[in-house]
Amino acid sequence: MNKSVLFGAMTVAALAAGAAAAGTLDDVKARGKLNCGVTTGLAGFAAPDANGEWKGFDVAVCRAVAAAVLGDATAVEFVPTTGKTRFTALASGEIDMLARNTTWTLSRDVDLKFDFVGVNYYDGQGFMVPKALGVSSAKDLDGATVCIQTGTTTELNLADFFRANNISYEPVPIETNAEGTQQYLAGACDTYTTDASGLASTRATFENPGDHTLLPEIISKEPLGPLVRHGDNEWGDIVRWTLNALITAEELGVSSANVSEMTTSTTNPEIARLLGSEGTLGEMLGLDADWAKRAIETQGNYGEIFAKNIGEDTPIGLARGLNAQWTNGGLLYSPPFR
Structure with missing residues (x-):
């Protein structure tokens, strides 16, 4: 590694340590909006539509987090980043999270001082x-x-x-x-x-x-997923479990269409915990009981998000493949909500 590359990695790591110390959840709540880093434009994943409204598979993850934390899926400032600028933007605190078809690698996780909270698309x-x-x-x-x-x-x-x-x-x-x-x-x-x-x-x-x-x-192997800064575990937990909520919702048959009904009528204990009608999972995250319900209600479950933005009935035309639920031969597998 040459000196300039080493210095760059050290700078990103130092920025990350400083920004994480501030407490991202408090910052987001005080600001009243989530600053989410996305790509400069990739159809189906993150791109502004004709009205300038950001839409896409990665955009939905940002909006789900905003819904969970702020109660408003539209309270997001989308920050376009390139392959070069995305990590500095996250490390410096310019963005609260990055959802930009970014590959989870050892050096990015460890050397750049980031936490990948999961995989939302298994790619290559x-x-x-x-x-x-x-x-x-x-x-x-x-x-x-x-x-x-x-x-x-x-x-x-x-x-x-x-x-x-x-x-x-x-x-x-x-x-x-x-x-x-x-x-x-x-x-x-x-x-x-x-x-x-x-x-x-x-x-x-x-x-x-x-x-x-x-x-x-x-x-x-290109496991793509959202990431946050090292050192702010509380914020990392929120982004991680919001993504897991979208994945678990699909597995358990909870969708944007039935989530309200399920909240009161389900006899499945895990669905009850996921939707906050039982237990204290929201409280553990520093959120209210309806955090996951709002994420699912506004964005849909993982399968809905996939089908709407990049699935086989869209111009992108991607099959689920590796991104099918583990119960259907894919790699999608969320830890349990308990």
């Missing part, structure tokens, strides 16, 4: 190419120019993959997905590589999505 890095290129495998990309976002896990994964397969490439560095899309469509690179979900989202915005194909290779 892939490649998109124009069909006209006539390539059917990433192993055919010897000598290719590759559009790649700087400051991301994709850079190292790309280098590892090409090295392992004894092929070469020329990187075309980009800062944002919008820039990557522009460069790729302009022919500045033969292939665009990022998380496969991101490629599907990007392709869905093209004028002719059918002219582009996602190659079959998935070259990495």
